[in-house]
Amino acid sequence: xxxxxxxxxxxxxxxxxxxxxxxxxxxxxxxxxxxxxxxxxxxxxxxxxxxxxxxxxxxxxxxxxxxxxxxxxxxxxxxxxxxxxxxxxxxxxxxxxxxxxxxxxxxxxxxxxxxxxxxxxxxxxxxxxxxxxxxxxxxxxxxxxxxxxxxxxxxxxxxxxxxxxxxxxxxxxxxxxxxxxxxxxxxxxx
Amino acid sequence: xxxxxxxxxxxxxxxxxxxxxxxxxxxxxxxxxxxxxxxxxxxxxxxxxxxxxxxxxxxxxxxxxxxxxxxxxxxxxxxxxxxxxxxxxxxxxxxxxxxxxxxxxxxxxxxxxxxxxxxxxxxxxxxxxxxxxxxxxxxxxxxxxxxxxxxxxxxxxxxxxxxxxxxxxxxxxxxxxxxxxxxxxxxxxxxxxxxxxxxxxxxxxxxxxxxxxxxxxxxxxxxxxxxxxxxxxxxxxxxxxxxxxxxxxxxxxxxxxxxxxxxxxxxxxxxxxxxxxxx
Numbered sequence: 001x002x003x004x005x006x007x008x009x010x011x012x013x014x015x016x017x018x019x020x021x022x023x024x025x026x027x028x029x030x031x032x033x034x035x036x037x038x039x040x041x042x043x044x045x046x047x048x049x050x051x052x053x054x055x056x057x058x059x060x061x062x063x064x065x066x067x068x069x070x071x072x073x074x075x076x077x078x079x080x081x082x083x084x085x086x087x088x089x090x091x092x093x094x095x096x097x098x099x100x101x102x103x104x105x106x107x108x109x110x111x112x113x114x115x116x117x118x119x120x121x122x123x124x125x126x127x128x129x130x131x132x133x134x135x136x137x138x139x140x141x142x143x144x145x146x147x148x149x150x151x152x153x154x155x156x157x158x159x160x161x162x163x164x165x166x167x168x169x170x171x172x173x174x175x176x177x178x179x180x181x182x183x184x185x186x187x188x189x190x
Numbered sequence: 191x192x193x194x195x196x197x198x199x200x201x202x203x204x205x206x207x208x209x210x211x212x213x214x215x216x217x218x219x220x221x222x223x224x225x226x227x228x229x230x231x232x233x234x235x236x237x238x239x240x241x242x243x244x245x246x247x248x249x250x251x252x253x254x255x256x257x258x259x260x261x262x263x264x265x266x267x268x269x270x271x272x273x274x275x276x277x278x279x280x281x282x283x284x285x286x287x288x289x290x291x292x293x294x295x296x297x298x299x300x301x302x303x304x305x306x307x308x309x310x311x312x313x314x315x316x317x318x319x320x321x322x323x324x325x326x327x328x329x330x331x332x333x334x335x336x337x338x339x340x341x342x343x344x345x346x347x348x349x350x351x352x353x354x355x356x357x358x359x360x361x362x363x364x365x366x367x368x369x370x371x372x373x374x375x376x377x378x379x380x381x382x383x384x385x386x387x388x389x390x391x392x393x394x395x396x397x398x399x400x401x402x403x404x405x406x407x408x409x410x411x412x413x414x415x416x417x418x419x420x421x422x423x424x425x426x427x428x429x430x431x432x433x434x435x436x437x438x439x440x441x442x443x444x445x446x447x448x449x450x451x452x453x454x455x456x457x458x459x460x461x462x463x464x465x466x467x468x469x
Contacts, residue, residue: 063446064415065217065422077444083219092415092444093220094261096227111219 009105010125023054076103099131109135120144127159136168215421265348294413295321298332322392335379
């Protein structure tokens with residue numbers, strides 16, 4: 001089995017899009033998906049539970065050093081950075097915010113790129129700052145694939161725009177197209 | 191800009207040879223980020239840091255402090271406190287003295303929250319509390335119990351979500367435990383709580399029990415996440431050794447005991463209870 005994965009980043013406003021993406025996934029995905037969304041500090045609970053309503057895939061706010069399993073969706077817990085460790089586990093930390101955010105999308109993207117290398121698909125959705133742009137660069141440097149949501153379709157376009165501006169985006173797609181790409185990536189055996 | 195793995199390895203080796211600090215079992219990704227932060231803050235390369243630390247103990251200690259992450263909150267995660275109330279407090283009420291160890295207590299907000307919590311349960315008198323951290327400067331801060339209002343105000347609601355939920359008598363005001371002065375940007379813990387806390391330097395990586403006593407309750411939240419699996423397991427074993435039979439361990443909301451050590455505890459929500467040595 002190949003060791004591939006998808007990482008998705010966005011800000012709180014992307015929650016609905018993520019919910020839609022998850023609801024349209026096949027029942028068995030055979031790869032892990034990591035989701036890192038900026039969120040309000042006050043809203044610490046309910047994220048995973050809400051997403052779970054529309055999905056038969058297990059949606060998890062991981063525990064530190066949890067072993068990554070291939071049929072799970074992992075959501076960065078509120079107030080924690082989420083790292084992918086080289087031993088196939090998830091690391092959490094409450095270090096300083098990065099790009100005014102904890103979780104920081106860059107930290108999840110960068111460490112996922114280091115582990116999954118060319119077998120990683122990165123997706124950046126609507127969002128309000130440039131968190132994720134450095135992560136996208138790292139994914140590209142490690143020969144992974146990157147997709148930015150079409151800025152014209154975004155509620156707030158700063159995030160995808162900063163990934164497009166630094167030349168780290170392979171494709172600019174609408175949500176409808178992104179969902180197709182995800183389904184293709186999942187079913188396609190490298 | 192990028193720090194090479196070799197540089198980090200060298201940093202760890204040199205620091206281990208120059209001092210008692212051993213970072214070799216720290217979790218790789220967060221440790222790398224600490225290194226990046228130190229390099230940025232000092233505006234030089236990691237090799238420069240290593241050179242400077244070789245000749246300057248004060249500088250070395252400062253770097254060690256910068257590596258440690260200091261985060262603590264008043265009544266962090268109220269839900270966990272309500273579990274402690276349900277699972278742990280009734281058992282502590284049966285004891286003559288309660289030995290409490292707050293490992294990695296940082297600036298002490300959570301430790302003082304625990305003392306307030308004990309007081310509301312009528313247990314403060316018989317509680318002996320030790321707070322430890324690797325960072326002596328932060329321990330001095332903890333001993334003073336004088337915090338910036340602006341950095342802590344967002345956690346005050348947690349006080350109500352715990353202390354004004356576990357009891358339904360009249361509402362407990364903040365002023366029972368803290369002197370809050372917004373104009374001076376200060377939250378001061380009352381002396382009767384400060385007097386109940388003892389602070390000691392302790393490095394979880396290498397120090398075992400240096401206290402000459404066992405504990406009924408160990409709290410260590412969001413500290414072990416900076417260590418790798420191996421070291422985590424060793425420390426969980428060390429905690430187990432230092433707990434009285436039936437004693438309690440509470441860790442972070444997103445932490446758990448993995449590996450063989452988990453069989454030596456019974457888990458109830460966020461609370462771990464020590465089983466006896468023979469099961």
